[in-house]
Structure formats: structure tokens, C-alpha cells
Amino acid sequence: MEKFNKLTGVAAPMPIRNIDTDMIIPKQFLKTIKREGLGKNLFDEMRFLDDGSENPDFVLNKPAYRNASIIVAGENFGCGSSREHAPWALKDFGIQVIISTSFADIFYNNSFKNGMLPIKVDAETLAKLMEDAERGANATLTVDLEAQTIEGPDGGTVHFEIDSFRKHCLLEGLDDIGLTQQKTSKIEAYEEKQKTAQPWLSA
Amino acid sequence: MRAPSTLFDKIWDAHLVDVQEDGTCLIYIDRHLVHEVTSPQAFEGLRTAGRSVHRPQATLAVADHNVPTTDRSKGIQNPESRLQVETLEKNVADFGVPYFETDDIRQGVVHIVGPEQGFTLPGTTIVCGDSHTATHGAFGSLAFGIGTSEVEHVLATQTLLQQPAKNMLIKVDGELPPGVGAKDIVLAIIGKIGTAGGTGYVVEYAGTAIENLSMEGRMTVCNMTIEAGARAGLIAPDEKTFEYLKGRSMSPKGAAWEQAVEYWRTLKSDDAAKFDAVVELDASELVPEITWGTSPENVIPITGNIPDPAQESNPQKRAAWERSLAYMDLKAGAAIEGTPIDRVFIGSCTNGRIEDLREAAGIAKGRKVAATVGAMVVPGSGLVKEQAEEEGLDKIFIEAGFEWREPGCSMCLAMNDDRLEAGERCASTSNRNFEGRQGKGGRTHLVSPAMAAAAAIKGCLTDVRKLEAED
Ligand code: SF4
Numbered sequence: 092m093e094k095f096n097k098l099t100g101v102a103a104p105m106p107i108r109n110i111d112t113d114m115i116i117p118k119q120f121l122k123t124i125k126r127e128g129l130g131k132n133l134f135d136e137m138r139f140l141d142d143g144s145e146n147p148d149f150v151l152n153k154p155a156y157r158n159a160s161i162i163v164a165g166e167n168f169g170c171g172s173s174r175e176h177a178p179w180a181l182k183d184f185g186i187q188v189i190i191s192t193s194f195a196d197i198f199y200n201n202s203f204k205n206g207m208l209p210i211k212v213d214a215e216t217l218a219k220l221m222e223d224a225e226r227g228a229n230a231t232l233t234v235d236l237e238a239q240t241i242e243g244p245d246g247g248t249v250h251f252e253i254d255s256f257r258k259h260c261l262l263e264g265l266d267d268i269g270l271t272q273q274k275t276s277k278i279e280a281y282e283e284k285q286k287t288a289q290p291w292l293s294a
Numbered sequence: 295m296r297a298p299s300t301l302f303d304k305i306w307d308a309h310l311v312d313v314q315e316d317g318t319c320l321i322y323i324d325r326h327l328v329h330e331v332t333s334p335q336a337f338e339g340l341r342t343a344g345r346s347v348h349r350p351q352a353t354l355a356v357a358d359h360n361v362p363t364t365d366r367s368k369g370i371q372n373p374e375s376r377l378q379v380e381t382l383e384k385n386v387a388d389f390g391v392p393y394f395e396t397d398d399i400r401q402g403v404v405h406i407v408g409p410e411q412g413f414t415l416p417g418t419t420i421v422c423g424d425s426h427t428a429t430h431g432a433f434g435s436l437a438f439g440i441g442t443s444e445v446e447h448v449l450a451t452q453t454l455l456q457q458p459a460k461n462m463l464i465k466v467d468g469e470l471p472p473g474v475g476a477k478d479i480v481l482a483i484i485g486k487i488g489t490a491g492g493t494g495y496v497v498e499y500a501g502t503a504i505e506n507l508s509m510e511g512r513m514t515v516c517n518m519t520i521e522a523g524a525r526a527g528l529i530a531p532d533e534k535t536f537e538y539l540k541g542r543s544m545s546p547k548g549a550a551w552e553q554a555v556e557y558w559r560t561l562k563s564d565d566a567a568k569f570d571a572v573v574e575l576d577a578s579e580l581v582p583e584i585t586w587g588t589s590p591e592n593v594i595p596i597t598g599n600i601p602d603p604a605q606e607s608n609p610q611k612r613a614a615w616e617r618s619l620a621y622m623d624l625k626a627g628a629a630i631e632g633t634p635i636d637r638v639f640i641g642s643c644t645n646g647r648i649e650d651l652r653e654a655a656g657i658a659k660g661r662k663v664a665a666t667v668g669a670m671v672v673p674g675s676g677l678v679k680e681q682a683e684e685e686g687l688d689k690i691f692i693e694a695g696f697e698w699r700e701p702g703c704s705m706c707l708a709m710n711d712d713r714l715e716a717g718e719r720c721a722s723t724s725n726r727n728f729e730g731r732q733g734k735g736g737r738t739h740l741v742s743p744a745m746a747a748a749a750a751i752k753g754c755l756t757d758v759r760k761l762e763a764e765d
Pocket residue numbers: 358359403404405424426642643644702703706707724725
């Protein structure tokens with residue numbers, strides 16, 4: 092997994108609740124067998140008009156936000172399917188941080204596995220950050236994972252919570268399969284125990 | 295003395311391989327289902343790192359999302375869909391994972407196949423790169439969806455790194471009125487707690503209305519738990535569960551069966567177990583439910599009116615409702631009943647099982663699909679299809695004017711050729727009504743199989759109880 096430490100970037104406001112995985116990356120783009128290349132279809136149905144041209148009203152098509160690396164979004168971001176194509180598409184587009192009051196569980200997990208940082212904040216903080224994000228080209232935020240802070244364009248700082256294991260893995264860019272494989276003896280001991288206790292599962 | 299624990303706690307504790315200092319748990323995964331859409335990158339990851347599959351026999355693969363529901367003998371026409379299925383076929387061969395081919399009678403939607411084969415068993419942990427893995431919780435197994443990186447983790451280690459979840463009890467007591475079923479129960483629950491209501495929880499469903507449901511009905515309820523944001527839904531196993539599993543091809547046999555059942559009988563929450571949240575519902579008050587918007591929480595009774603955003607005080611919610619109404623082309627305040635429809639879809643891992651087809655056929659029998667409606671029935675698996683044909687359900691559907699298709703996910707998410715055209719309105723037994731879910735610009739109303747069949751006959755959204763009353 093890739094490391095994440097500190098990021099300064101433009102934050103795009105998406106004050107919509109329940110931004111679901113079908114909106115983030117519609118199913119016609121799930122037919123890929125690769126992780127890369129999904130960015131061009133991120134938010135496809137909102138981002139493009141029926142004739143394939145860009146929808147000028149969509150936030151990521153506006154000049155100030157074309158290079159956004161942060162999204163500030165309404166509650167329950169990433170609900171719906173388990174598709175990891177959603178974080179892959181966001182990341183491929185260049186989004187590394189998403190800030191919301193809540194995330195769907197699977198999306199939240201998936202983001203970390205791809206070196207991205209989903210940040211949960213309270214409603215008041217979100218409203219403030221949404222306002223910051225609405226300032227177009229001046230909507231720059233600095234996210235510092237080590238310090239667990241978000242610094243706004245005016246220099247004000249808010250603190251966020253994150254569980255220590257996820258933080259550690261992200262800061263170090265750890266490969267969690269490799270980590271787990273160091274525990275192979277424990278896994279094998281479990282399997283031995285299960286063979287006696289629930290033999291029907293090993294048959 | 296051990297503190298009273300919930301069913302979830304018991305299954306969780308029984309699967310702990312390791313607990314880190316910070317509380318992160320390594321849990322053992324007993325069963326892993328794999329499909330073609332969320333697995334290619336995981337197998338690729340294994341290959342790149344030179345890793346193998348830790349326990350291939352605990353894994354079962356099937357292609358379902360991309361498969362055509364028309365004649366398959368000529369293979370898959372769409373080149374990308376074909377590549378994805380072929381990639382799965384190559385991966386299962388390379389890594390020694392059991393697989394049901396697309397022309398195998400056992401092929402079908404992954405969450406229908408697992409229980410049908412007895413691969414799904416009480417007390418187990420089950421995962422799949424698919425959010426509707428929650429379905430399997432109907433057997434008293436802890437079953438949840440994971441992303442592709444986690445699929446790779448399970449393939450390589452047969453374990454997952456997880457944080458424990460909170461416990462929610464949803465208790466549904468009372469007797470369901472005629473014309474109201476499992477789908478209406480779960481729609482009502484989502485309408486009540488909202489799409490984020492279950493976030494961070496594992497839900498246990500209990501109460502007499504849940505106990506009285508068939509295994510198919512219980513699977514429908516657990517299936518849509520994810521639509522309420524919860525990680526998993528669980529129902530304590532009982533005699534019905536054992537009856538369903540007995541004799542299935544992968545179920546334990548002989549002495550092992552007796553031993554398993556003895557253990558499975560212990561799988562229930564202790565009377566004094568504490569839940570972090572409790573939701574109660576009176577089944578006798580339920581009516582046929584329907585969604586009006588583009589979120590599964592937008593639920594109203596079929597007898598109800600479309601809500602008016604002006605009456606919603608939360609500005610984000612109001613904006614979402616306005617957006618939904620515009621997308622769905624509906625008018626605030628109007629009755630939902632009588633809204634004309636173009637298409638009907640009966641199928642999916644929510645409602646593609648034999649009992650669902652019987653329920654729909656009961657309404658379709660001796661009636662005709664309205665001339666303005668295109669309606670299709672897609673059995674959840676080859677075995678469901680075979681059973682339905684033995685019972686003559688296919689004939690009932692065909693005579694009524696429904697199309698009778700081959701098994702797969704089909705128009706639940708429209709990755710194959712089955713999809714809505716822009717502007718088309720559909721009564722669907724699937725689980726998601728998101729914008730574009732059944733085809734770009736398509737409009738989805740989630741309903742029960744009986745309600746979908748009734749809509750097909752009437753040509754509009756209608757209260758199935760009226761149709762039943764005409765018999
Ligand atoms: S039927 Fe629909 S919800 Fe179920 S697995 Fe297939 S696509 Fe997913």
C-alpha cells in the first residue's frame with residue numbers, strides 16, 4: 092500500500108448526501124480487470140452530458156476544481172456496493188482525501204487499502220470546511236495525518252480522529268497481507284483447533 | 295461466569311485468530327465466495343507478489359454479473375464482459391479454486407448459489423467481494439461484503455483484519471397481513487432507520503414475524519441489510535434452517551451432520567445480552583411498501599403519497615428529495631399508486647429464489663401483462679430455474695406475457711444487455727434504486743415479487759391486495 096503523510100490541495104465541495112458507488116463509478120466501467128484508468132469515468136453520469144461533452148455545472152469540471160485532490164461531501168459517502176473501483180476511480184483522478192460526517196463501512200475500509208484518507212468530522216466542522224471548499228481557487232486545505240489536523244485557507248486548524256492501526260499502516264505504507272502472513276503459525280493453530288471442534292468445516 | 299453475549303459476539307469470538315494491542319482483530323474466514331467483477335485485481339495481486347491461495351477448498355467461484363440471460367451457447371458477445379469471465383476462468387484454474395461454469399446448472403447469482411449448495415452454514419464467517427453477502431446471515435452466519443484488496447487478503451491468508459462491530463437488534467413481532475411479505479418488512483425497516491442507520495452495526499433480526507418467515511424470506515431481509523448501512527444482518531438458526539440445509543450437496547453428512555446441528559443449536563443471543571441499539575416494528579401494521587426516490591430509504595406504503603421536500607427541515611435531505619423527484623419525474627404530494635410503468639424486473643439475489651417466483655406466478659396466473667409493459671423473470675440460479683419449470687411456473691409466466699430468462703444478476707445492475715432505456719420506469723424486485731442503477735436515466739421502484747407482478751398486469755404501480763381480491 093502507498094504511504095500517505097501530508098497533502099495540500101484544492102478541496103471540491105459536494106454537498107450531496109448518500110453519494111453512492113454507482114454515482115462514483117457507474118457499472119459500465121466495472122468490466123475492467125485492472126485497477127488503473129478509471130479516473131476518466133469518475134462521476135461519469137454527473138460529469139458528462141448525453142452527447143459525451145463535459146457538464147459545465149459539475150464541480151470537478153469547473154476551472155478552479157479540475158485539479159482538486161480533496162472532496163468535502165455530504166453524509167454517508169460511498170454507500171452502496173463494495174466495489175473498490177470507487178476508490179480506484181477517485182484516486183486515479185487525483186483525489187486522495189475525502190471529508191464527510193460519515194462513510195459507508197466498506198468504502199471507508201477500501202480507501203485505506205489504496206493509500207487514501209477518508210476523514211470523519213462532526214456536522215459543524217463539515218459545514219465550515221464546505222464553506223472553505225466553496226471558495227473556488229482559494230479552496231486550499233492542508234491535511235496532516237501525523238498531526239491529525241486539517242488546516243483551512245485562513246490558517247484555522249481542526250483536529251480529526253482516526254484509529255491508530257489504520258494511521259500507522261497509512262503513514263508507513265504497510266502491506267497488510269505481508270503483515271498477516273507473519274502470523275501464519277497462529278492461523279495454522281486456529282485451523283488445527285477448528286478441525287477438532289468443527290470437523291464438518293474442513294471436510 | 296461469562297457475560298451474556300449476542301449471536302454476533304459468539305461468532306466473532308469463535309473466529310478470533312489474534313487481537314492486536316490497539317484492538318484490531320484478525321478473524322478467520324470459513325467461506326469465501328468469488329465472482330468475476332471484484333476478483334481479477336485480487337488474483338493479479340497474488341500473482342505479482344508470488345502468493346498462492348491459502349485454502350482453495352474454502353472458496354467457491356461463479357460468474358453472475360456479466361452473463362447473458364438469453365441463450366448462452368454462443369458465449370458472451372460483449373468483449374469486455376467476455377474478458378472478465380474468461381479472466382475468472384483462468385484465475386480459478388491457475389489457483390485451484392472450485393468454480394461453476396456458466397453452462398453448469400448450479401451457476402447463478404453468487405448469493406443464491408451459496409445457500410443452495412450448503413456452502414453457507416450456520417456459525418461460519420462468510421465473505422465475498424460484494425455488499426449483498428449479508429444475504430447469508432439468514433443462516434446465522436456472519437456474512438459481509440469486502441473490497442478487492444480484502445478479497446486478496448482472504449485468498450492469501452484466509453483471514454481478515456477487522457474492528458468489532460456494535461450490536462443492533464431489530465425485532466419484528468406480529469402477524470403479516472395478506473399481500474405483505476419479507477420484502478415489505480425490510481423496505482419498512484430501511485425507510486425507518488435510513489441508509490446510514492445501521493452504519494457500524496451488525497443487525498440481528500428477531501421476533502415472531504422473522505421466525506415465521508421461510509428461509510427464502512429471511513434471506514430477502516438479510517440481503518437488504520446493507521441498504522441500511524449495516525455491515526451484516528443475522529438471524530439465529532432454527533429447525534427451519536437445518537431443514538433447508540439437510541442433504542444439500544456441500545452440507546455435512548451422517549455423524550458430522552448430527553454434530554454440526556448440535557453446535558448450531560447453541561447459536562443464539564443470550565436472553566440477557568445487551569444490544570447497543572434496538573428497533574421494533576409491528577408486522578401487523580405493515581402494508582405493501584414501495585420506493586419513490588433514488589435512495590432505498592425513500593420508502594412509502596403503496597397507499598401513500600409522494601413526500602413534499604418543502605416539508606423536510608434538513609436542507610441536505612430536502613435537496614436530495616428534490617433531486618430524486620426530478621430524476622424520477624414524480625410530483626410531490628401525488629399518489630404513487632397509478633403511476634404508469636414501462637418495465638418489470640423479477641429476479642436478483644433479493645428476490646430470485648423459488649418462493650419469490652411462486653409468489654409472482656400466483657399473481658400472474660391466468661392474467662396478462664399490460665400491452666405497454668415489458669416484463670422479465672430471471673431466476674436466481676439454474677437450479678431455481680429447473681425447480682420452477684418442474685412446477686410449471688415458467689408456463690404461467692410465459693402465458694401471461696413475461697419473458698423467461700437464464701439465471702444471473704441481469705437488470706439488477708444492468709452490466710449485461712438487460713437494462714432500462716433513459717426515462718423508462720420499472721417496478722423491480724431488486725435492491726437498489728440509485729440513479730442509473732438499472733440503466734442510464736432509468737427509474738426504479740423497489741417492490742416485492744407480488745407487487746412487481748401486479749404492476750406488470752395493471753401497467754402501473756398498484757396495490758397487489760386489490761388484484762388478489764379480484765380472484
Ligand atoms: S443480483 Fe444484484 S445485488 Fe445481487 S449480486 Fe447481482 S448485482 Fe449484486
